[in-house]
Amino acid sequence: MSSQNIYILGIESSCDDTSAAILCNDTVLSNIVATQKIHEEFGGVVPELASRAHQQNIVPVVHQALKEANITKEQLHAVAFTRGPGLMGSLLVGTSFAKSLAYGLDIPLVDVNHMQAHILAHFIAEDGSKKPTFPFLGMTISGGHTQIVKVTSHFNMEVIGETIDDAVGEAYDKSGKILGLGYPAGPEIDKRAQLGNPKAYQFTKPRVGGLNFSFSGFKTAVLYFIQREVKKNPNFITENLNDICASIQYTIIGILMDKLKLATKETGISHIAIGGGVSANSGIRKALKDGEQKFGWTTYLPKFEYTTDNAAMIGIVGYLKYLENDFAEQDIMASSRLKI
Secondary structure, eight states: OOSSOOEEEEEEOSSSEEEEEEEETTEEEEEEEEEOGGGGGGTSOOHHHHHHHHHHHHHHHHHHHHHHHTOOGGGOSEEEEEEESSOHHHHHHHHHHHHHHHHHHTOOEEEEEHHHHHHHGGGSOOTTOOOOOSSEEEEEESSSOEEEEEEEETTEEEEEEEBSSOOHHHHHHHHHHHTTOOSSOHHHHHHHHTTSOTTSSOOOOOOOOTTOBOOHHHHHHHHHHHHHHHHHOTTHHHHHHHHHHHHHHHHHHHHHHHHHHHHHHHHOOOEEEEESGGGGOHHHHHHHHHHHHHHOOEEEOOOGGGTSSOHHHHHHHHHHHHHTTOOBOTTOOOOTTOOO
């Protein structure tokens, strides 16, 4: 490790949050996130609106990150940015800004895989937090992705299981839409689940072989169940909302835990780290911690501010790649379907 203080600017613009962070080595000095509220009225992210909002937000967000970190742009050693995966228009805003700034400052440019960043966010230095030991299993759960990744080093990762249709975040959002909840629905379902009976209603778990996931059938099961019950009682949702949310969450957590148990059995790896927006879910976090007692796992839970899309996780990857002199060229392009 270098004894010199390395300042990295991280830029994240893969979906609907514009974020910039400053790291000094592996320590976060600032992590600014501008959230786009406009998508709530549409019940999901509108790509064109997201791109326009990124263009409006990126300069003030970077300015605020530098100000809060109490450094100038001339002190930066590199600019790290999300190359993909994500919405192409959103990625282009961050990519273009990062390339221009790095070129203007004559400093290295570092491209970052968004999904790797969710996993490597665990290597941000935080008081009282432990960093995963290799090898470990990383489970990324978000609105767009559900994956189990075998991690043998910082940049040696293998996807061993992933969703074949909807991601877990989509399962929450689509279930919430059926129930008349707002977008995103995950936090509201999580909140109400804590007040309800998780075994009030049973939903069938999708039968998918191996370590892959499927949530489209689960969403359909919820839809048919609600339609059937509302036909019998028009007030069914309002009278039983907490129990419905608890039962939905209980089933989703069961699906995730079943796959993790299988993954630990097949790989022999018992160290597990989660990442992505859905890793902020209280039920999932509790189930993972309970796994330490039930299955002998060692688990790693990210701080809440590093679960959703944020630039601190981009910055830590940028720092780790900087130490290896792993830089990008100016002709690098964003990739909406970038793989680990």
